Amino acid sequence: NAGVTQTPKFQVLKTGQSMTLQCAQDMNHEYMSWYRQDPGMGLRLIHYSVGAGITDQGEVPNGYNVSRSTTEDFPLRLLSAAPSQTSVYFCASGGSRSTGELFFGEGSRLTVL
Amino acid sequence: GQNIDQPTEMTATEGAIVQINCTYQTSGFNGLFWYQQHAGEAPTFLSYNVLDGLEEKGRFSSFLSRSKGYSYLLLKELQMKDSASYLCAAQTGANNLFFGTGTRLTVIP
Numbered sequence: 001n002a003g004v005t006q007t008p009k010f011q012v013l014k015t016g017q018s019m020t021l022q023c024a025q026d027m028n029h030e031y032m033s034w035y036r037q038d039p040g041m042g043l044r045l046i047h048y049s050v051g052a053g054i055t056d057q058g059e060v061p062n063g064y065n066v067s068r069s070t071t072e073d074f075p076l077r078l079l080s081a082a083p084s085q086t087s088v089y090f091c092a093s094g095g096s097r098s099t100g101e102l103f104f105g106e107g108s109r110l111t112v113l
Numbered sequence: 114g115q116n117i118d119q120p121t122e123m124t125a126t127e128g129a130i131v132q133i134n135c136t137y138q139t140s141g142f143n144g145l146f147w148y149q150q151h152a153g154e155a156p157t158f159l160s161y162n163v164l165d166g167l168e169e170k171g172r173f174s175s176f177l178s179r180s181k182g183y184s185y186l187l188l189k190e191l192q193m194k195d196s197a198s199y200l201c202a203a204q205t206g207a208n209n210l211f212f213g214t215g216t217r218l219t220v221i222p
Binding site: 035041042043044045048050058090095102104106 | 117143144146154155156157158161200204207208210212213214
C-alpha cells in the first residue's frame with residue numbers, strides 16, 4: 001500500500017519559473033491538502049479539497065493553484081516561483097470516519113533562487 | 114485569530130517520563146491531534162482527542178480539556194528513538210489542521 005506519494009522530492013527553481021508538485025493517494029480518501037513547513041513556523045495549510053472538483057484556500061494560498069479532477073490526485077502549481085516559496089511541502093490525505101487522521105507524503109523540498 | 118502554544122525544546126533522560134503541554138485558541142474546534150516528526154521525515158499520527166479526558170495508547174497518552182483550551186502528550190519509558198519533534202494540531206473544520214510550531218524533544222542517555 002503506497003499511501004500518499006509526492007514527486008519530486010527535491011527541486012531547485014529560479015525566480016519566475018513555474019512548476020507542479022504532484023501528489024497521489026491510493027486510499028480512496030475524499031480529503032486532500034497541501035501544507036508548507038518552514039523553520040520556526042510550523043505546518044501551514046495552503047489549499048485543500050474535500051472531493052473531486054472541490055477546492056478551497058487555506059491559511060497561505062497566495063502564489064499557489066490547485067485542482068482536483070480525480071479522487072487520487074491533487075497537484076500544487078507554483079505559477080511564478082519566488083524565494084519566499086522556498087520550503088518543504090507536504091501533501092496529506094484523510095478520510096478516517098472515526099478520527100479524521102491525516103496521512104502525510106514524504107515531502108518535497110523546494111529551493112527558489 | 115488562531116494560536117497554538119507549545120514549548121520549543123525539551124530534554125529528558127532515557128527511561129523517564131516527559132509531558133509536553135499545548136494550549137490552543139482556534140475557531141471551529143473539532144478535536145486535538147498529536148503528531149511525531151523525526152528530522153527530515155513526514156509527520157506521523159500519534160493521538161486524537163475529541164472529548165475531555167485521557168487517551169492512552171501504549172507508552173503514549175494524550176489529555177484534553179476543551180474548557181481550558183489545553184492538551185498534553187505524556188511519553189513514558191522514554192527511548193532514544195523518541196527524540197523527535199512533537200506537533201500539537203487543532204482540527205478546525207473539514208479535516209483541516211492548524212499546527213503549533215512543534216516541540217523538539219531530545220532524549221539523553
